Amino acid sequence: NFFDNAWKYHNGRSEERMGKALKDGYRDKVFLMTKVAGRDAKSAQQQLEDSLRRLDVDVIDLWQCHEVVTESEPYKIYNEGVIEVLLKAKEEGKVRYLGFTGHRFPDIHNEMIERGFDWQTVQMPLNILDHHFRSFEQEILPKALKKDIGVIAMKTLGGTPGQIPAKAHLATVPECLRYAMSLPVSTVVSGMDSMDYLKQNI
Known part of the structure; x- marks a missing residue:
């Protein structure tokens, strides 16, 4: 029941579609996460408002800084007002938890963690090749x-x-998922853009 999304996915349509899917009492049955791509206070605040409107919710369970993948981004997040927007959103009850994501270099994740902010989550690649x-x-x-x-x-x-x-033929889908789930993680995100992938994930 963990739902992944982001402000920029499909130019906002992904959040809009999820908002429709969560009608009729389904909102309370999921842990709802979306992400912010803004790297300054103004854009981060606007994206929060956009996400709340598109999802048609009052509270986002987890709001994460999206795709922190370049050397300049930790500096921008920490020094150009994004952290303040994150904290304000949490204080106002618009989001419950704060995190960040990225998929390129572990060094950048390390910098995000070592700067001392109290992140509740981190999203990152974990698979048999990453090891x-x-x-x-x-x-x-x-x-x-x-x-x-x-x-x-x-x-x-x-x-x-x-x-x-x-492509690599190193492991089957179930084996890949079992490997990730065998690690000490809170949850696993796996894409499913077709019914076949959905069935494999299940």
């Missing part, structure tokens, strides 16, 4: 657990849908 190269599992997972940060595993199949099982 061997630029490993979030080895470099970030232990640090997040030590700081009591909830870990959300993504790209469990390697990135594009089914990359590891379909």
Whole structure:
């Protein structure tokens, strides 16, 4: 019942569609997460308002800084007002928890964590290939657990849908998912853009 989304997915249509799906009492049955792409206070605040409107909710369970992947982004998030917007949103009860995501370099995740903000979650790639190269599992997972940060595993199949099982042929979909779920994570995000992928995930 963990639902992943983002302000910029499909130019906002993803949040709008999810908002419609959560009608008729379904909102209370899910843990709703979306992400903010803004790197300054004004854009972050506007995106919060957009997300609340599109999702048609009063509260977002988890609001995460989206795709923190370049060396300049931690500085922008911490120094150009984004942190203040995150804290204000939480204080006002518009969001419950705060986190960040990224999928390129563990060093950038490390900087986000080491700057001292009390992140509740971190979302990062965790799969059988990550273990061997630029490993979030080895470099970030232990640090997040030590700081009591909830870990959300993504790209469990390697990135594009089914990359590891379909292209590399190193493991099946169930094996990839079992590997990610065997790690000390809070939840696993796995894409499902077709009924076949949905059935495989289930």
